[in-house]
Amino acid sequence: MTGVIYERVALIGLGLIGSSLAHVMRQQKLANRITGYARSAETRATAKRIGLVDEIHESAKAAVKDADLIILCTPVGAYGKLAEEIGPHLKAGATVTDVGSVKSAVVRDVGPFMPANVHFIPGHPVAGTEQSGPESGFAELFLNRWSILTPLPDSDKAAVAKLEAFWRGCGANVETMTPEHHDMVLAITSHLPHLIAYNIVATAADIEDVTNSEVIKFSAGGFRDFTRIAASDPTMWRDVFLNNKEAVLETLGRFSEDLALLQRAIRWGDGDTLFNLFTRSREVRRSIIAAGQETAAPDFGRRPKE
Amino acid sequence: MTGVIYERVALIGLGLIGSSLAHVMRQQKLANRITGYARSAETRATAKRIGLVDEIHESAKAAVKDADLIILCTPVGAYGKLAEEIGPHLKAGATVTDVGSVKSAVVRDVGPFMPANVHFIPGHPVAGTEQSGPESGFAELFLNRWSILTPLPDSDKAAVAKLEAFWRGCGANVETMTPEHHDMVLAITSHLPHLIAYNIVATAADIEDVTNSEVIKFSAGGFRDFTRIAASDPTMWRDVFLNNKEAVLETLGRFSEDLALLQRAIRWGDGDTLFNLFTRSREVRRSIIAAGQETAAPDFGRRPKE
Ligand SMILES: NC(=O)c1ccc[n+]([C@@H]2O[C@H](COP(=O)([O-])OP(=O)(O)OC[C@H]3O[C@@H](n4cnc5c(N)ncnc54)[C@H](OP(=O)(O)O)[C@@H]3O)[C@@H](O)[C@H]2O)c1
Ligand SMILES: NC(=O)c1ccc[n+]([C@@H]2O[C@H](COP(=O)([O-])OP(=O)(O)OC[C@H]3O[C@@H](n4cnc5c(N)ncnc54)[C@H](OP(=O)(O)O)[C@@H]3O)[C@@H](O)[C@H]2O)c1
Numbered sequence: 001m002t003g004v005i006y007e008r009v010a011l012i013g014l015g016l017i018g019s020s021l022a023h024v025m026r027q028q029k030l031a032n033r034i035t036g037y038a039r040s041a042e043t044r045a046t047a048k049r050i051g052l053v054d055e056i057h058e059s060a061k062a063a064v065k066d067a068d069l070i071i072l073c074t075p076v077g078a079y080g081k082l083a084e085e086i087g088p089h090l091k092a093g094a095t096v097t098d099v100g101s102v103k104s105a106v107v108r109d110v111g112p113f114m115p116a117n118v119h120f121i122p123g124h125p126v127a128g129t130e131q132s133g134p135e136s137g138f139a140e141l142f143l144n145r146w147s148i149l150t151p152l153p154d155s156d157k158a159a160v161a162k163l164e165a166f167w168r169g170c171g172a173n174v175e176t177m178t179p180e181h182h183d184m185v186l187a188i189t190s191h192l193p194h195l196i197a198y199n200i201v202a203t204a205a206d207i208e209d210v211t212n213s214e215v216i217k218f219s220a221g222g223f224r225d226f227t228r229i230a231a232s233d234p235t236m237w238r239d240v241f242l243n244n245k246e247a248v249l250e251t252l253g254r255f256s257e258d259l260a261l262l263q264r265a266i267r268w269g270d271g272d273t274l275f276n277l278f279t280r281s282r283e284v285r286r287s288i289i290a291a292g293q294e295t296a297a298p299d300f301g302r303r304p305k306e
Numbered sequence: 307m308t309g310v311i312y313e314r315v316a317l318i319g320l321g322l323i324g325s326s327l328a329h330v331m332r333q334q335k336l337a338n339r340i341t342g343y344a345r346s347a348e349t350r351a352t353a354k355r356i357g358l359v360d361e362i363h364e365s366a367k368a369a370v371k372d373a374d375l376i377i378l379c380t381p382v383g384a385y386g387k388l389a390e391e392i393g394p395h396l397k398a399g400a401t402v403t404d405v406g407s408v409k410s411a412v413v414r415d416v417g418p419f420m421p422a423n424v425h426f427i428p429g430h431p432v433a434g435t436e437q438s439g440p441e442s443g444f445a446e447l448f449l450n451r452w453s454i455l456t457p458l459p460d461s462d463k464a465a466v467a468k469l470e471a472f473w474r475g476c477g478a479n480v481e482t483m484t485p486e487h488h489d490m491v492l493a494i495t496s497h498l499p500h501l502i503a504y505n506i507v508a509t510a511a512d513i514e515d516v517t518n519s520e521v522i523k524f525s526a527g528g529f530r531d532f533t534r535i536a537a538s539d540p541t542m543w544r545d546v547f548l549n550n551k552e553a554v555l556e557t558l559g560r561f562s563e564d565l566a567l568l569q570r571a572i573r574w575g576d577g578d579t580l581f582n583l584f585t586r587s588r589e590v591r592r593s594i595i596a597a598g599q600e601t602a603a604p605d606f607g608r609r610p611k612e
Binding site: 101126127128129130131136138140141145146148175181184185186188189190191192193194195196197198199200201202203204205206207209210212214215216217218219220221222223224225226227228229230231232234235237238241242245248249251252254255256258259262263265266267269271274275277278279280281282284285286287288291293294295298299300301302303 | 498504543558599
């Protein structure tokens, strides 16, 4: 038990991440009062029905009134307008953070609207599932995952420390880095994998020699693993790729170069090159399991009950 | 309960697939006697210790003696030599099949060594995990998965029907197709996904701006899903790519073309193209779940216990 860290917290957006934050703040008693804003009447109604937050508002500016911590939890493409709207209504001394999957663009879009008497500290919990919406959240989402903060050069140390304590209260480990480095790290660990997954699903759907029903039936050969992350929210991912262009194009260039070498090895029947490359990857997975970021269960534990 | 289908079954190779077959044949009483061959003394000792089969042999030719069904369960690159060895020792009227992930090459490599009085019916259960070896198998591996048979034009209909019944006894659904079509279908549903997964793991390991420890820590952003299939056996996968060259290069060409379009959309900030493509993939995943080939649990059910 950490105890209350922020008296009043406002969640701007109540999807997977926003609702998970609401659940864990309640479970760990990290805040005394949680307010929420959601764009659609439908999401607001759902949030009310399941008792997700203490107050639900129709506008972001109403939700942030008197809040000590404001967390932007919408797709990053919506941040600029929201920041402009809430800027004039923020309490002096409040902290504004976010959970967006890119960080330089967030500094660019949100920064200009933040008043001088507010702490703006961008963040990104590296945790998620392929599901979306106010009913997909759960309190354990951040447990043992990493949350990255990208404080600005002039960020107040005490405010950053408090936000770190908040994320630890959510069960996460915390690391700080620059927005630029964040965007490069996530380009390779998250953005490129999603792009590749979306692409292979599209390729499979379009191949004429193989029917879609065959793709589905025989997907247990490996294809189905890719469809999980390719089922993530399209708006969120559009915004990620539009807002991390340079780093994604850079890693994609590397990926394509490496793939050309593998293609060549296949074409020329170079078994040693294939074998050596395939051998290295096992070690990477072992390290990820050892670091507690992955399950060791074979086939992700899909094994049917005996 | 199906009842005994083959009196005596010989398993040539006792890894994931061979040992899973041993378990399910025992559980479902599909055979009266199971013999096994494994190359290494270590695997033979393990098989003995865990009582995997009724008889364990040091040579393939000894294992196939008097067998009614012979199943090749080694990497496909080893098939030719094994077929040459067992050919002269097969019982008249026996059925020889296999579980290899490619099929045209198996017809090419094994066919010439099969005597005229034997039924040679290549096959491939589309089921597996990333683990290998005699202790990785389990009886439920094939349950509700699809097993593909690729009978030759002159294959005996009764012998094919019997082998189909065997796979159904293992819990699988059965479909027949030509070896060539199999290789194209599996190129897209299995071989290309594995190649891409191996490649992205290599790319991530080699990028200089991001440390390996960062790749591991922040792998929950999507990368870790790829590492599962990239942890599969390197020998098996080397043999797959060496033996399904044309179909893999064809699907890889498609993949690269599609990826170039996505790359262009990112470079030019074309959000609509990204959004539309990302929207289509959700449907594919829903179909795979509806077809019973995938779990609907978010994040593959990695969610920690509450
Ligand atoms: N999903 C993940 O795995 C993951 C992981 C880490 C970080 N993130 C980041 O977390 C943020 C939210 O993702 P999520 O998965 O929680 O998304 P989600 O489940 O799709 O929820 C998004 C929320 O934002 C609202 N919203 C969408 N567009 C809006 C707009 N133009 N103006 C105002 N509100 C808008 C939605 O409102 P309605 O419900 O009313 O439509 C919904 O409440 C994103 O920035 C994403 O990059 C996601
Ligand atoms: N793994 C999958 O997901 C999967 C799915 C469907 C089909 N398949 C196919 O099933 C077959 C076996 O795969 P697996 O996953 O069961 O592999 P595995 O667990 O690695 O086991 C391979 C077995 O073959 C033996 N072997 C390897 N090389 C050999 C050689 N040169 N000569 C004689 N024996 C040799 C090994 O002997 P030792 O133990 O003595 O080394 C071991 O018993 C492959 O053809 C593969 O394409 C695999």
